[in-house]
Amino acid sequence: MRERVQFLVDPAAKDRYQRVALAERRTLSEWLRRAADAAADQDPERRELASRSGLEAFFGHCDEFAERYAAWKDRRP
Amino acid sequence: MIFVDASVLESAIGPAGTAREEAQKFFLQSLDRGVPLVTSAVTLLEIATALESSAKSARSDFLMKLVRGRMHEVWSLEAEDVYHSQGLRFRFPDLHESGLVKLAACWRRGVEEIYTYDGILRHAASAGRRGTRVSGGDRARLAQQAWREMRNRDP
Numbered sequence: 001m002r003e004r005v006q007f008l009v010d011p012a013a014k015d016r017y018q019r020v021a022l023a024e025r026r027t028l029s030e031w032l033r034r035a036a037d038a039a040a041d042q043d044p045e046r047r048e049l050a051s052r053s054g055l056e057a058f059f060g061h062c063d064e065f066a067e068r069y070a071a072w073k074d075r076r077p
Numbered sequence: 078m079i080f081v082d083a084s085v086l087e088s089a090i091g092p093a094g095t096a097r098e099e100a101q102k103f104f105l106q107s108l109d110r111g112v113p114l115v116t117s118a119v120t121l122l123e124i125a126t127a128l129e130s131s132a133k134s135a136r137s138d139f140l141m142k143l144v145r146g147r148m149h150e151v152w153s154l155e156a157e158d159v160y161h162s163q164g165l166r167f168r169f170p171d172l173h174e175s176g177l178v179k180l181a182a183c184w185r186r187g188v189e190e191i192y193t194y195d196g197i198l199r200h201a202a203s204a205g206r207r208g209t210r211v212s213g214g215d216r217a218r219l220a221q222q223a224w225r226e227m228r229n230r231d232p
Binding site: 043045046048049050051052055056058059061062063065066067069070 | 091092093097105135136143147
C-alpha cells in the first residue's frame with residue numbers, strides 16, 4: 001500500500017535527512033519510515049511483547065487475572 | 078497488514094474459553110509470521126465501553142499494553158471514514174455504526190485482511206469489494222459464538 005503523507009520540516013533538516021538516506025541507499029520516505037519504526041521499538045512495552053516468551057508471559061498475567069476475577073464474582077452474594 | 082477487531086482484542090484478555098484461546102493463538106502466530114497488525118481508535122473505544130465496570134481498570138491496562146506492544150498502528154478516526162461509512166449503510170443495514178466506520182477505514186487504507194469474531198462485520202467484509210479476507214475456519218466460528226456469549230454475560 002502506498003499513501004502520500006505530508007509533514008513539515010525546515011529545509012536544513014530535510015537536506016540532512018536526505019543525505020543520510022542517500023548514504024544508506026534509501027529513499028527519504030523509506031528512511032523516515034524506518035526511523036519511525038526504530039523509535040517505536042524503543043518503547044519498553046513494545047519491546048516486552050516483541051518476543052514469543054514475552055507475549056506468552058503477558059497472556060499468562062491476563063489469564064491469571066481472569067481466573068481470580070471469575071472466582072471473586074462467584075463468591076459475591 | 079491485518080486489521081484486528083475489538084472482538085479479538087477483547088477476547089485475548091478476557092475470560093477463559095474458546096475465544097480467548099483462539100485470540101491468543103492468533104497474536105502468537107502473527108508475531109511468529111511478522112505480520113503487521115493495525116487497529117482503530119474506534120475499536121479501543123468500543124472495548125472500553127463494553128468492559129465490565131468492576132474489571133475495567135485492570136482489563137483496560139491489559140488492553141493498552143497489548144495495543145502498544147503489538148499494534149503497528151492505531152488509526153485515528155477521520156471525518157473521511159465517517160463520510161464513507163454513511164455510504165455503506167444501505168448496503169449493510171445490519172452492520173452497527175462502529176462496524177460501518179471500521180469497514181470504511183479498512184477499505185480506504187487498503188487492508189488485506191480483517192480479523193474479527195463479529196459475524197455481521199465478517200459477512201459485510203467478505204461480501205464487500207477488493208476481496209478483503211476475513212478470518213475463517215471452525216475455530217474462528219466457535220470463537221465468534223463464545224465472544225457473543227461473553228458480551229451477553231458481561232453487561
